[in-house]
Amino acid sequence: MNILVVGGGGREHAIIKKLKENKTIDTIYALPGNGGIAQDATCVNIGAKDLDAIVEFAKTNDIAYAVVAPDDPLVLGCVDRLNEIGIPCFGPDAKAAIIEGSKAFSKDLMRKYNIPTAEYQVFTDCAEALKYVETCNIPVVVKADGLALGKGVIIAMTRQEAAEAVKSMMEGHVFGHSGDSVVIEEFLEGPEISVLSFTDGETVVPMISSMDHKRALDNDQGKNTGGMGTIAPNPYYTDAVAERCMNEIFVPTIRAMKAEGRPFKGCLYFGLMLTKQGPKVIEYNCRFGDPETQVVLPLMESDLLTVMQATTNGTLKDTEVKFSNGAACCVIMASNGYPESYDKGFEIKADADFDACMYVAGAKLEDGKLLTNGGRVLGITATGDNLNQAIDKAYVAVNKVHFDNAFYRKDIGQRALKALSEN
Numbered sequence: 001m002n003i004l005v006v007g008g009g010g011r012e013h014a015i016i017k018k019l020k021e022n023k024t025i026d027t028i029y030a031l032p033g034n035g036g037i038a039q040d041a042t043c044v045n046i047g048a049k050d051l052d053a054i055v056e057f058a059k060t061n062d063i064a065y066a067v068v069a070p071d072d073p074l075v076l077g078c079v080d081r082l083n084e085i086g087i088p089c090f091g092p093d094a095k096a097a098i099i100e101g102s103k104a105f106s107k108d109l110m111r112k113y114n115i116p117t118a119e120y121q122v123f124t125d126c127a128e129a130l131k132y133v134e135t136c137n138i139p140v141v142v143k144a145d146g147l148a149l150g151k152g153v154i155i156a157m158t159r160q161e162a163a164e165a166v167k168s169m170m171e172g173h174v175f176g177h178s179g180d181s182v183v184i185e186e187f188l189e190g191p192e193i194s195v196l197s198f199t200d201g202e203t204v205v206p207m208i209s210s211m212d213h214k215r216a217l218d219n220d221q222g223k224n225t226g227g228m229g230t231i232a233p234n235p236y237y238t239d240a241v242a243e244r245c246m247n248e249i250f251v252p253t254i255r256a257m258k259a260e261g262r263p264f265k266g267c268l269y270f271g272l273m274l275t276k277q278g279p280k281v282i283e284y285n286c287r288f289g290d291p292e293t294q295v296v297l298p299l300m301e302s303d304l305l306t307v308m309q310a311t312t313n314g315t316l317k318d319t320e321v322k323f324s325n326g327a328a329c330c331v332i333m334a335s336n337g338y339p340e341s342y343d344k345g346f347e348i349k350a351d352a353d354f355d356a357c358m359y360v361a362g363a364k365l366e367d368g369k370l371l372t373n374g375g376r377v378l379g380i381t382a383t384g385d386n387l388n389q390a391i392d393k394a395y396v397a398v399n400k401v402h403f404d405n406a407f408y409r410k411d412i413g414q415r416a417l418k419a420l421s422e423n
Ligand code: AMP
Pocket: 118, 141, 150, 152, 153, 155, 185, 186, 187, 188, 189, 192, 214, 271, 282, 283
């Protein structure tokens, strides 16, 4: 059986490595993949947003199942297009992917169905938005409605910052049409928890919880990034919190999407904040998180393809989804300068005794050499019996990987360890 995976980052590498454990799979094609993924799959130089070329490729390569991993193709309707030619897919159709594609949609959904989230207002008129930030509570959070490569959220600590954020999105169009409307919402406080879930539109099965580290520098300093490292499980996600999330957030969201005529199938990502009043939704993503996937899938004991197919077929209720009792840590090795400008083209080498999982996010193969080719370059994941062990093993491995201009956070998992010691 041939499988197609759309995407080309560390998340896709983790998905592909996990899929490969299923021995009924003959060939995995990655579109476009990357220089590291090329060691585990057949990479084809077709961009993840080039839906026409993806469909054409799928038609002619005997594809039995497709996994659409990134947000852009999902929101653009890649699953709809592949379904039209009879190819079953993992991932929501465009109608359901709007839960990530439009923050105004997701906020209105939560309001309508009483799902706990930050108070908010949606604006399509810049003058009105500016007027609102003159009197609203500060800090306040300004979000571009549409997709913005994870950069469309500005936490404004002052009124002036809020006004500047509104202007840059609505008048300066820094995120293109994604900023034509903005959501302005209440600033929430508390630890963040990522929960990815499998769902077939009826049943929702949470995966092991995780914690992202979004800021570029140690102690949560520096710019917001796509994520500089992750750990799983998240110690703030206690059984009591999990139960509240299931009853107040996960099940109501799946039911709401179904009631709206937009049943969600695939991976629904809940970005949560554990506030004093309880867990609240910060954001939904219509896909696996990056780099959450790089710690969640290594702890999954069930066969990934079987579970993915159950989300497509509507049989998730009868499918076992099992995770280990251990822990995982992923440290992102990035290029110095990320998330802004950085140099590329440096050779990546690992010592012979490197003993961890190397997920490649931004690298290309040239003359047999792996060269850096992105801001986030590698995700180094280690697993262990507990979080301490996983963190230690991950950093031992990071020290055995070398490329010029490499930088990484030294404190991935420290906040989680502190929380564990306080419990
Ligand atoms: P998002 O892209 O929606 O995940 O937002 C990026 C980050 O901004 C989140 O991970 C939070 O750390 C922060 N954030 C988003 N919304 C809020 C909010 N209402 N209050 C406080 N922080 C927020």
